[in-house]
Amino acid sequence: MGTMKKRPVLIGLTGNIACGKSTVARMLAEMGAAVIDADAVAHAVIRKGTPTYEAIVRRFGPEILGPDGEIDRRRLGDRVFRDPAALRDLEAIVHPAVLAAIQERLAAGVEAPAVVIEAIKLIESGFARACDTLWVVTCPEREQVRRLMAERGLSEEEAWVRIRAQPPPEEKIRLADEVIDNGGDLEATRRQVEAAWRRRVGDP
Template identity: 80%
Template sequence: MGKRPILIGLTGNIACGKSTVARMLAEKGAYIIDADAIAHEVIRKGTPAYEAILRRFGEGILGPDGEIDRRRLGAIVFRDLNALRDLEAIVHPAVLVEIQRRIQACPEAPAIVIEAIKLIESGFARACDTLWVVTCSESEQVRRLMIERGLTEEEARVRIRAQPPQEEKIRHAHVIIDNSGDLEATRRQVEQAWREWIDPDATG
């Protein structure tokens, strides 16, 4: 049996490029656990979290298929911090249980990456061996949200400002990856961090 995988916590604010960095780490052989994808799964119709969200926010957040419409829900919680906290209190515990299950079931890998926007706030960062924070400029966040998610500029800025400033995440970071530039610039930073934390003998 090989040595225990290094547990990397990968975080960053909305549209900073966590998923881009996670894909690069997957190419290096890391096992990726996407907490945002898990959060989608744990609120599906019929789950305990689904029922709790419905009780808190009402049926107006449902789409025609009876599933939670995340854009409708987002329009509520990103304008009301109390509502956002209520939603997180419902969803986070279910997500953390599933993350733990996946860590236990992980195939052999040099590293396990937990990709999560609320990694620090949820307390899960403390369980990680190293915390990597992906950053980018606010103007680039806005541009990506408008292009990739079809948000208006106002909707994009509301979502960005509903989150703690990037500086708060950076304060906790062992590795900071600036994803404001092109992909090759980001890849060079990922390669450097991989050599430092996972594989000192790697050549690129």
């Protein structure tokens, strides 16, 4: 009789904007995890021609489109980050499509000791409940502002609008199995990630 293949450990990885989820996800990938980036999945499900695209344009109007007819994420972001009701509407359209795409990928089978689902709205979308372990990446707010300005070209005001549009990190930390503090240097972050991996997955 063949031995049962061990199911990968499903790690939910979240944290507020510009805290360094992608940095931690990269480290986990180097340790052998398969990483599913929910933001990249969201890009795919809102492409022109998809039902999600049609629903977003119906709700927000053609002014959120770029010259190529695709959704301009910056224009859409400017709309929803200043209007909590609009943000909720957008999430109600996008989350189910993203979750369905992720579940499809998991159902196809993944050869890895762990699968990381990296998502800013992992908890709010309800998908954290399906994960075996929830990891939250944190860093000081002033560092988030610096990174948003440096890496995304936002003004300081735009950076604060995006940070304030999110729930306080304490809400995520309260639910976390592992908290990775990414406010220091990369080596310090790596040591925390390796220790968490040993606790939750086993020896790398």
